[in-house]
Amino acid sequence: MNDIHTSTLDCGATLAVEPIDGVRSAAISLLLASGNAYDPSNAIGRAALWSEILLRGAGAHDARAQADLFDRLGASRSSDAGRVMFRIGASMLGERLADAIKPMAEMVLEPRFDAEAVENARELSYQAIESLRDDPQHRAVLSARERHFAVPYNRSGYGLTDHIRAMSRDDLRDGWMRSASPRGAVIGVAGAVDHERVRAQLNDALGSWLADGERIVPGDAPPRGYAHEDDDSNQAQIIIVHDAPYDGHDDRVLERLLTSVLSGGMSSRLFTEVREKRGLCYSVSASYTAEKAFGSVSAYVGTTPERAQESLDVLHAELVRIGTAEGAVTAEEFERARTGLKSRLVFAGESTSARAAAIAGDIARIGRARSLGEFADELDRVTLDRLNEYAQRRELGRLTVQTLGPAALRPPAGVAEA
Amino acid sequence: MNDIHTSTLDCGATLAVEPIDGVRSAAISLLLASGNAYDPSNAIGRAALWSEILLRGAGAHDARAQADLFDRLGASRSSDAGRVMFRIGASMLGERLADAIKPMAEMVLEPRFDAEAVENARELSYQAIESLRDDPQHRAVLSARERHFAVPYNRSGYGLTDHIRAMSRDDLRDGWMRSASPRGAVIGVAGAVDHERVRAQLNDALGSWLADGERIVPGDAPPRGYAHEDDDSNQAQIIIVHDAPYDGHDDRVLERLLTSVLSGGMSSRLFTEVREKRGLCYSVSASYTAEKAFGSVSAYVGTTPERAQESLDVLHAELVRIGTAEGAVTAEEFERARTGLKSRLVFAGESTSARAAAIAGDIARIGRARSLGEFADELDRVTLDRLNEYAQRRELGRLTVQTLGPAALRPPAGVAEA
Incomplete structure (x- = not known):
């Protein structure tokens, strides 16, 4: 590296x-x-x-x-x-x-x-x-x-x-x-x-660059909860967003592994449970975004209106299940996720524009640039126990569930209508 | 290389x-x-x-x-x-x-x-x-x-x-x-x-791979000409397709340069004429695809219904103008197009998956793999005179013009309704 x-x-x-x-x-x-x-x-x-x-x-x-x-x-x-x-x-x-x-x-x-x-x-x-x-x-x-x-x-x-x-x-x-x-x-x-x-x-x-800069003034707590938008398209769009570690947090590597177990390849949980076993949807994915002060995981399913309710239910169940003892990450899943992240590290390292963007973003968010080797080492230090301990203690926060399509759905238990 | x-x-x-x-x-x-x-x-x-x-x-x-x-x-x-x-x-x-x-x-x-x-x-x-x-x-x-x-x-x-x-x-x-x-x-x-x-x-x-393979039976000449599809979306979609050299043809490098003059960057003709000078559209582009036995250039404009007719007229005019003496490629345009193609060659050469796909495609289409150096040399041998000579002798064939949106448009002169 x-x-x-x-x-x-x-x-x-x-x-x-x-x-x-x-x-x-x-x-x-x-x-x-x-x-x-x-x-x-x-x-x-x-x-x-x-x-x-x-x-x-x-x-x-x-x-x-x-x-x-x-x-x-x-x-x-x-x-x-x-x-x-x-x-x-x-x-x-x-x-x-x-x-x-x-x-x-x-x-x-x-x-x-x-x-x-x-x-x-x-x-x-x-x-x-x-x-x-x-x-x-x-x-x-x-x-x-x-x-x-x-x-x-x-x-x-x-x-x-x-x-x-x-x-x-x-x-x-x-x-x-x-x-x-x-x-x-x-x-x-x-x-x-x-x-x-x-x-x-x-x-x-x-040399001559001089300007004061501006500040962000954060507003009140967001509403979250469930909302539906009526739309006469032929597909139902389903989004679930939950909280996740900010970028400089020690748990970031663990959240990336969990996201990879859920959505990192054709053997990932969302792909097999939502798309393959049940044939519920055309497209399913989850992605983790980490900013300086907060992070989030956003999961998506695109499906037909007929399959929308079951798709939402299964998607939500999988996001929750990975944090339970019954749904704990297996040794096999852990190794696959780690190998996948390491491979993608190498691919990213071979793109000059990806590297320029990554090191600049690192400094903006956590104050220093991380080498690819540093993330590989971090991955090597994770154990399955530590990953599952994290999965079971982490807080998803109040969920946001958004649907868009011909009909509103029943939100998951505990998610209030906004 | x-x-x-x-x-x-x-x-x-x-x-x-x-x-x-x-x-x-x-x-x-x-x-x-x-x-x-x-x-x-x-x-x-x-x-x-x-x-x-x-x-x-x-x-x-x-x-x-x-x-x-x-x-x-x-x-x-x-x-x-x-x-x-x-x-x-x-x-x-x-x-x-x-x-x-x-x-x-x-x-x-x-x-x-x-x-x-x-x-x-x-x-x-x-x-x-x-x-x-x-x-x-x-x-x-x-x-x-x-x-x-x-x-x-x-x-x-x-x-x-x-x-x-x-x-x-x-x-x-x-x-x-x-x-x-x-x-x-x-x-x-x-x-x-x-x-x-x-x-x-x-x-x-x-070692054990054995199979006869199948054949393609080509059908009759295609209809081409103008056709419109009614659609209640908020945008008008406009496509023009014309003929271009097949992949193994000596003129391929020249067609790639012309496509680059038309659509290779923010100084390209389509971008400046259709999008910038007239503010006609949200998106405009042209791309060249070469198969073993035929090739085509497909140009696209996405715009509002109000601007659709003028966008189609200007797009068509630019596709034709580059083949006229008045619209000949300038020395500046030629150098920019050549430099742009060479830069993109280097970027492509740094992606292993792009290279694997490119050399396999070369063999399928022209019977041998081309190195990046070979295309760079080909570009170096092109002169402005040769490029404009090609632009003025090439045949676009019978055009296909397709629109999709709330209303049909007036096709360019010489393009019949299908």
């Missing part, structure tokens, strides 16, 4: 570089504490607009000239407004990274917010919101999220049409210049790179 | 192995001349059923035991019925490949077709067909395909509900044992592997 070089840039941002032998590509991932949870309560959708506007002109380059510049470098850019962190990323040949750093820094320091760019971004936001109507699975996920997490961590990321319409260019630009701060910013770089050279280039490009 | 070792196995199948330095993962991709174009005309959906059934038991292992076995190896399997080739693939650590080869060979030689596995596969097929109703973009793509290509290359891949219901276990098993032949079969392996050892292991595991 590779070494990771972490340092603080002159501007105050944290840099982590993981040189990878034998590759020619390089990836850079810049995280800012400017995700959609930072949107002002009367400007929900601000980060979504930024994610399009930043790709449309900075410094001396208007949208077209900037696109030409990155395409000439063979660099593919992306920009996403996450829940907490706003991410700007790019992949290219390692030998081109030096030429890409300055224009990437300009995207942060001198975005132009040209009128045409702002209007294009606004139009795209409206259309993205509109197209949700045709995507029942995604709508169910967003409804579950809205009721499971506290404000403002519960936002869809798409924003609200009225707010998007009301934001002026100045609002958007001033907000960005205030929010995009080197404090809390993290830059991850991985691949065919020299860590000292990258550091010097970034110090050069970001 | 890496060497590729091609040889013929004792059973007659072709093997191509690309060892990649510096990686720990390995991938294997097995292609059989058993894709959905080989489905008998009264059993459309046979290959789709196979793709689920093969993952559910072979040799001494029933579905559950087989899933356990691969999960214990940390191997992730997949199986897809393509148009021409049926693909079985797996990724794992290189050190586990030896243990995965025999069970993979059993999936081909001794699939069990257990009653429960067959019924599960059937249920999944029904649900997949049903869920298409909620996916207007994909339905538009399938409708365009159905009218653009000759029977049986025009199939959706999902199969027909009545045919799926009518196929017996024996039909399915006998069909597989006849169709899955070493003749025309190709195995691609890439990553942390030793090519001579892999060859010996495959000869060992596949």
Whole structure:
């Protein structure tokens, strides 16, 4: 596994570089504490607009000239407004990274917010919101999220049409210049790179970076419980969300193993119990997401309306059963889950863009970058007893159950209607 | 770039192995001349059923035991019925490949077709067909395909509900044992592997493989032209398909460059003309697919019903304009397209599963595996004059234009209603 070089840039941002032998590509991932949870309560959708506007002109380059510049470098850019962190990323040949750093820094320091760019971004936001109507699975996920997490961590990321319409260019630009701060910013770089050279280039490009940053003001406890949304589609969408360890918690490795036992392959419990034995559904899965201060597991079943009630019942039963003595993880399941996670570690380690994003995310969430070897060691130290002890003591918290389809379902015992 | 070792196995199948330095993962991709174009005309959906059934038991292992076995190896399997080739693939650590080869060979030689596995596969097929109703973009793509290509290359891949219901276990098993032949079969392996050892292991595991194989009987010329499908969704889906070089053709590299000029990045023509300048759509793209005997470019716009007509007009105009003297590719566009394709080559070369699939596909389509270096050299030899000469002489053939949404559109001049 590779070494990771972490340092603080002159501007105050944290840099982590993981040189990878034998590759020619390089990836850079810049995280800012400017995700959609930072949107002002009367400007929900601000980060979504930024994610399009930043790709449309900075410094001396208007949208077209900037696109030409990155395409000439063979660099593919992306920009996403996450829940907490706003991410700007790019992949290219390692030998081109030096030429890409300055224009990437300009995207942060001198975005132009040209009128045409702002209007294009606004139009795209409206259309993205509109197209949700045709995507029942995604709508169910967003409804579950809205009721499971506290404000403002519960936002869809798409924003609200009225707010998007009301934001002026100045609002958007001033907000960005205030929010995009080197404090809390993290830059991850991985691949065919020299860590000292990258550091010097970034110090050069970001030397003048100064901004206060913004704060998130958490709201009241979320409602959770059961809710149904009527929809005339031909499928029933079912989501269950429960609490899970935050990212820096010692139990994180254990939760990842449990999620893998439930949903890590064709021998996993959800696949065999919900899909194979009972033929209940087309698609079933569970995934674990860990933020800095909280975590969650979200389980999903997509099925026919006729099978929806039984699918919900079996899904809920499996999520609970793994925490009981009768449903304890077996030695076989444990080994399969561990082997699967280790294999996926190796696959991830061979992708420069996955590594750049991972080390930057680590620093943003837990304050330091984890090597792949560190997680492999953590997995090796887990015993079956420790895993089952965790499964039986962990608290799922108040569940959120969301259904979307032609008819409401009977929620699991103990889950109240919201 | 890496060497590729091609040889013929004792059973007659072709093997191509690309060892990649510096990686720990390995991938294997097995292609059989058993894709959905080989489905008998009264059993459309046979290959789709196979793709689920093969993952559910072979040799001494029933579905559950087989899933356990691969999960214990940390191997992730997949199986897809393509148009021409049926693909079985797996990724794992290189050190586990030896243990995965025999069970993979059993999936081909001794699939069990257990009653429960067959019924599960059937249920999944029904649900997949049903869920298409909620996916207007994909339905538009399938409708365009159905009218653009000759029977049986025009199939959706999902199969027909009545045919799926009518196929017996024996039909399915006998069909597989006849169709899955070493003749025309190709195995691609890439990553942390030793090519001579892999060859010996495959000869060992596949020594008894014998089957006649089946033939495709091509049907009449396809209708093409314009057709509209009414749909009450909130978006308009627009597809244009035209002819393009087959895979082994010298012009393939030129078509890839043209597609990249049209759709290769944020400075590409479709992105700037359709999405940015006119704000016409949410999503626009074009992609080039090359089979052994024919090729096609499929262009897509997803937009609002109000903007649908103008989007179709502009999309069509851009597809035609690149082949005119006024719309010739510029030197800048050419360099950007070439740089972009070369960067993506490097990214693809760092993925073992992409390489295993690519070298196997090469042999199936053009009879030999191409190294990444070969394509890079081909790109280097292209001149702007040669590219524009091609753009102006190429024939798009009779176009297929498909729309799906609340209202029919006016087709481009020269495109007749089907």
